[in-house]
Amino acid sequence: MRHGWAWWLGCLVAACTMAGAVRAQTWAIERATVVASPEAAPLADAVVVVRDGRIVSVGRAGEVRVPADARRIDADGRVLVAGFWNSHVHFLLPGLTEVADAPAATLELEVRSLLTRWGFTSVFDLGGLPGNARRLRARIEAGDVRGPRILTVDAPFYPADGTPHYVRDVMKQHGAPSAEVATPDAARARARTQLEEGADGAKLFIGALVGGPQGVVHMAPDVARAVVDTAHATHRPVFAHPSTTQGIEIALQAGVDVLAHSTPIDGPWPDGMAQRLVAADMALVPSLKLFEVELRKESVPPAVIERFLAVGQAQLRAFREAGGPVLFGTDVGYIHDSDPHREYALMAGAGMDWRAILASLTTEPARRFGHGARSGRIVPGMDADLVLLGRDPADDVLALSDVVWVMRGGQVQYEAPEPGASAQR
Known part of the structure; x- marks a missing residue:
């Protein structure tokens, strides 16, 4: 040298x-x-x-x-x-939830640790406090803070009585308004407002994990469809957090563009599910490491975690074999561990070679999100x-x-x- x-x-x-x-x-x-x-x-x-x-x-x-x-x-x-693109991030960790007045050096350190240190030069924020990601983007674009290109869905859409148990405290701490929508009209109105204010897409918690005896609350198909139609009218994508096979069915009915997770909680996909997703031109963010992190927090035995991950890998393998586009994403910013190497290992274990994983980091998201001519x-x-x-x-x-x-x-x-x-x- x-x-x-x-x-x-x-x-x-x-x-x-x-x-x-x-x-x-x-x-x-x-x-x-x-x-x-x-x-x-x-x-x-x-x-x-x-x-x-x-x-x-x-x-x-x-x-x-x-x-x-x-x-x-x-x-x-x-x-x-x-x-690289990370197509599933959040800005929910301490240091990144109040970005308007935070010192530039502090923000830059947090963003570098979370994202750019791992090669992520473009990210899609899939839900956070209203306006927060847009404010961070504005500071980056103004040259005040070094960081990645940020696309954002702004605030997510939860079903009626379906705020996930793991975000309630964050929303309460920051005084965030409810993100639940109970009717198509309410969903349509908020989607229109967020998109007009600068959101680059929308995120539907079609299957929201609320905890307790309810477990999962599903969004009404007509509510989901109202958000999708509003976003598609301005050529912007809609992501879905499905949680279950029923959630995937609602996503298919609504015309969602990207599944933000696979659904190992429900076991193997029914025959033909992967082909149906591909026929609907839906992309998949596997986010396999997330499941491992969450299960370990609950002290689930390692053997059970391995079986759970194997189901997620089988879903990813089936999707790819059917010709589906895979987008890399880790849910970082919700989870604390920013190192993506485990996600790479799990994707490789599902049959993706380095070129396929590189495509999920580069050409596939750039094309899917309209940046193929520049990224x-x-x-x-x-x-x-x-x-x-x-x-x-x-x-x-x-x-x-x-x-x-x-x-x-x-x-x-x-x-x-x-x-x-x-x-x-």
Whole structure:
């Protein structure tokens, strides 16, 4: 290596701390092994030139002209991939629930720890306190805070008497209004308001876990359909938290676009369920690690957890074999553990190779959410959302969590510490 990559990046980040300043710069990432898309063959000894937040050229060393004013980064042969999408996050943890007046440094630290440190340059927030994610997005877009591109559903929609037991205390603590909707008219009116105020989609708790003897409360199909029709009128997606097979049936009736979870609580899917989901053009966020985290909190025996996860993996496998699009998501921000390596391992255990998982992180969500022309691949004209991996995922899928450097829109978001140094959150 000509210089330690952390040395290079330390100099660069120290010199460029504000988003506007970084986006105005030219960068050259050299000696990279570029995997331009999940289908592309690796391009060794490659150069990627970035200017004003966009990729302007990609090619082998000697074939790409490096501008004289470019700030150079030596990738030292490491694998460079497009920035990752996490299609299921929340901003519900302490430090991220009151973002309007929080110090920028505090927010940036929390966002980096939760998301950008793992390569996530775009995220879809699937429900939180009203307006909170939009306020965080505004601070990021203004250059006040470094962070990912944020899409949000804003406040979720719960069925009548169906506020999940695990969010009641958070809502009460912050004085949030009820997110329950009992009629199609009420659902339609709130959906219209949220979308007009800047929501990028909607989230339906079609199967809400309320605890106690009730267990799961399901949303009325006509209420769900009212939200879906309102969102689709403005070409925005609707996510569903189904919980059960009955929840999936309601999602199908309503015309939902994305299942935010699989449904291992109900056991294996009935024959033909995966094919029906694919025929309805529905995508799936498996979020398998979430189930493991939740069951461990309840001290469920390991053998039972393994059987539960095996059902979730079988559902994911059936969905993929039917040709369904998979979107990566971890429910982080509801769960505290931000490390995605376990989700990668569980997806691999369901038969997804590294290229399929990379697609769920890049091209699939970019296409599904209307960003395919600017995100998901390393080609000229795309946003300069880039992730440098310390190891090759072709050798070990868990290398997708070995993130050493992240750029979003031409701005350095994260750099890993030198080996032996204290870890940077």
